[in-house]
Amino acid sequence: MPPSPRPSPLQEAQRTAGVTITAGRAHGFFTDTTLCIGCKACEVACKQWNQLPADGFDWTGLSYDNTRALSATTWRHVRFVEQFEAERFEGGSGNAGEIPAEQWAAPGQRWLFLSDVCKHCVSAPCLEACPTGAIIRTEFDSVYVQQDVCNGCGYCQAACPFAVIAVDKDGDGKAHKCTLCYDRLKDGLEPACAKACPTDSIRFGPVDELLARAGTRVDELRVRGVPAYLYGSADAREEGCDTSELNGLNAFFLLIDRPEAYNLPRAPKRPSRNTAPGLLTAAVAGLALTAAMLLAFRGRSSA
Amino acid sequence: MNDQTAPPVKTAPWEWYYVPAYFWLGGIAGGSWVAAALEELAGRNDRGVVRAGRYVAVAGALGGTVLLILDLGRPERFLHMLRIVRARSPMSLGSWTLTAFGGVAGAAAALQWAEDVAGSRSPAARISRGWPGRALHLLGLPLALFVASYTGALLAATSTPTWARRAGTLPPLFLASGLSTGMAAVSLALRATGGAPSAERRLARAQAAALAAELVFAALDHGAARRLPSAAREPTAFGTVRKLTLLAGMVVPLLLAVDQGFGRKRREGKPGLRHELDERPVRSRNGLLAAGLALAGGLALRLLVTHEGKRSAHTPEDTWAFAAGRVHDGREIGQPASSREVPR
Ligand code: SF4
Ligand code: SF4
Numbered sequence: 001m002p003p004s005p006r007p008s009p010l011q012e013a014q015r016t017a018g019v020t021i022t023a024g025r026a027h028g029f030f031t032d033t034t035l036c037i038g039c040k041a042c043e044v045a046c047k048q049w050n051q052l053p054a055d056g057f058d059w060t061g062l063s064y065d066n067t068r069a070l071s072a073t074t075w076r077h078v079r080f081v082e083q084f085e086a087e088r089f090e091g092g093s094g095n096a097g098e099i100p101a102e103q104w105a106a107p108g109q110r111w112l113f114l115s116d117v118c119k120h121c122v123s124a125p126c127l128e129a130c131p132t133g134a135i136i137r138t139e140f141d142s143v144y145v146q147q148d149v150c151n152g153c154g155y156c157q158a159a160c161p162f163a164v165i166a167v168d169k170d171g172d173g174k175a176h177k178c179t180l181c182y183d184r185l186k187d188g189l190e191p192a193c194a195k196a197c198p199t200d201s202i203r204f205g206p207v208d209e210l211l212a213r214a215g216t217r218v219d220e221l222r223v224r225g226v227p228a229y230l231y232g233s234a235d236a237r238e239e240g241c242d243t244s245e246l247n248g249l250n251a252f253f254l255l256i257d258r259p260e261a262y263n264l265p266r267a268p269k270r271p272s273r274n275t276a277p278g279l280l281t282a283a284v285a286g287l288a289l290t291a292a293m294l295l296a297f298r299g300r301s302s303a
Numbered sequence: 304m305n306d307q308t309a310p311p312v313k314t315a316p317w318e319w320y321y322v323p324a325y326f327w328l329g330g331i332a333g334g335s336w337v338a339a340a341l342e343e344l345a346g347r348n349d350r351g352v353v354r355a356g357r358y359v360a361v362a363g364a365l366g367g368t369v370l371l372i373l374d375l376g377r378p379e380r381f382l383h384m385l386r387i388v389r390a391r392s393p394m395s396l397g398s399w400t401l402t403a404f405g406g407v408a409g410a411a412a413a414l415q416w417a418e419d420v421a422g423s424r425s426p427a428a429r430i431s432r433g434w435p436g437r438a439l440h441l442l443g444l445p446l447a448l449f450v451a452s453y454t455g456a457l458l459a460a461t462s463t464p465t466w467a468r469r470a471g472t473l474p475p476l477f478l479a480s481g482l483s484t485g486m487a488a489v490s491l492a493l494r495a496t497g498g499a500p501s502a503e504r505r506l507a508r509a510q511a512a513a514l515a516a517e518l519v520f521a522a523l524d525h526g527a528a529r530r531l532p533s534a535a536r537e538p539t540a541f542g543t544v545r546k547l548t549l550l551a552g553m554v555v556p557l558l559l560a561v562d563q564g565f566g567r568k569r570r571e572g573k574p575g576l577r578h579e580l581d582e583r584p585v586r587s588r589n590g591l592l593a594a595g596l597a598l599a600g601g602l603a604l605r606l607l608v609t610h611e612g613k614r615s616a617h618t619p620e621d622t623w624a625f626a627a628g629r630v631h632d633g634r635e636i637g638q639p640a641s642s643r644e645v646p647r
Pocket of ligand 2 (some may be wrong): 133135150154155156157167174175
């Protein structure tokens with residue numbers, strides 16, 4: 001019997017996400033928060049694939065979300081935005097008062113979810129800050145930390161405008177964050193979180209394709225009366241959102257409340273914008289003060 | 304925001320006893336180098352001052368580097384800092400400059416040590432006092448100024464709102480503080496080894512100039528910091544410490560340094576006091592106090608700025624104000640999105 005013809009070399013991502021992963025093309029995530037059901041499958045899938053340790057079993061006591069934040073060992077975090085009546089937050093301020101109740105999806109209360117992740121900023125502040133060159137841009141236009149180079153100085157942690165990257169102070173002392181599943185992409189697999197997401201709230205693909213899809217989705221939702229908009233595309237300016245200083249985010253979001261409700265800065269700044277002015281003022285002050293010191297050292301010393 | 308919400312930006316993971324202490328030591332190292340270099344270049348050339356300046360500079364640079372290394376998550380990888388040069392990253396520029404400055408200061412200290420051992424008439428002294436020593440001083444001068452000031456730019460080039468808002472004031476403030484603490488450290492070192500009173504007066508004058516500049520920059524800097532919401536939530540105790548730092552760490556040493564540096568001159572017209580003043584026992588003690596207070600004030604300043612950064616990063620409103628951007632649809636910042644009319 002002749003051997004059956006080998007199947008054409010199809011990437012797994014073509015079957016699971018309908019996208020072809022090509023080096024040299026910008027890839028990212030489109031996270032549609034209106035589809036998220038808060039199941040945290042992405043969080044778990046990320047932990048599993050990347051073999052990240054558990055963060056302990058602490059209850060926040062104030063939220064159904066007990067992960068709280070992205071960290072060195074949590075690279076996907078499903079944020080629960082719980083908009084309930086203020087009384088439901090005992091001792092907490094709550095954010096129920098910020099939105100008129102009649103405009104909520106369900107009268108009286110609503111939950112918003114945001115599966116937060118590294119934004120793989122197009123001009124990434126963490127990368128620009130890193131003094132060792134540990135943080136690089138990959139052939140998929142993702143931002144990646146080379147673990148064998150990072151020395152744990154922590155400057156990236158202070159530079160990231162989104163509280164993403166973090167140094168594992170209790171662990172290996174190096175900076176960690178989402179890799180956009182660099183290892184999986186290399187093998188033609190879509191990232192673990194996107195694959196695990198049961199509602200396709202997380203979409204993986206080439207950024208231009210994702211943007212087109214996102215635009216359609218925004219229009220669709222607006223027709224239905226949902227005030228949807230995109231956060232993180234370089235040219236979206238809605239809600240006063242402006243990520244153009246970072247030249248946009250490869251991992252962007254569809255939101256329906258103001259960005260602050262999701263803990264996102266409206267117009268994130270690029271920290272390196274301050275480097276040159278800072279050093280320049282230092283230089284000017286340096287010249288002036290040296291001149292003053294020179295006078296002090298030169299002046300009459302008759303004692 | 305809900306209370307359980309983690310802050311929208313993370314603080315730098317630095318330990319206060321390492322990195323802010325390094326900022327302080329780096330300032331001292333830079334300032335003392337300026338003392339040594341200007342003492343020689345301005346023509347007075349008291350070798351005691353040069354000697355103290357060189358030694359304090361190398362000690363500060365080495366001590367600071369050790370603190371920096373200890374703070375790394377992977378200290379054994381310190382040299383990875385020297386893999387690349389990145390002009391956008393003050394951390395990268397600073398690592399290189401600190402290394403270069405450490406080298407220059409180390410060379411000068413070695414020359415000084417050779418001179419000390421071999422005596423002031425030896426060939427070693429001729430090198431140390433001659434053009435090689437002078438060239439080192441000149442070469443190290445810009446490096447010293449950079450080491451003392453770049454840490455302000457390093458803080459400014461982050462996403463911590465209160466630091467990022469102070470890009471124009473933190474670097475000169477740190478520089479002025481570096482110079483005042485450097486002068487103070489050199490004058491203490493000089494005192495310990497028995498320096499000439501005239502040299503001490505020059506140092507006091509330089510210290511006064513630096514402290515005056517420091518006060519001006521501190522005022523400007525605080526003005527910039529005050530515009531963020533976290534400043535309004537400053538705990539009373541913190542405010543007290545800040546004012547105390549300003550008063551005891553800058554104003555009082557400034558007055559004392561002015562008195563020591565210019566006091567004699569001011570009263571020269573009154574011959575009756577002349578003899579008395581020549582003894583100047585009180586003055587000298589004032590100088591000691593001025594130096595000590597300035598040094599403590601410099602450390603307190605670095606710690607305060609670090610702490611302000613932590614509070615600012617932990618105050619979401621700071622980030623919202625800092626990253627507010629322009630409003631494109633005429634709504635006020637903070638007004639709920641859903642109160643807007645739904646398009647189409
Ligand atoms: S979100 Fe933060 S960690 Fe991710 S690329 Fe941007 S700056 Fe770096
Ligand atoms: S902690 Fe590591 S990745 Fe972050 S800036 Fe420092 S060297 Fe670069």
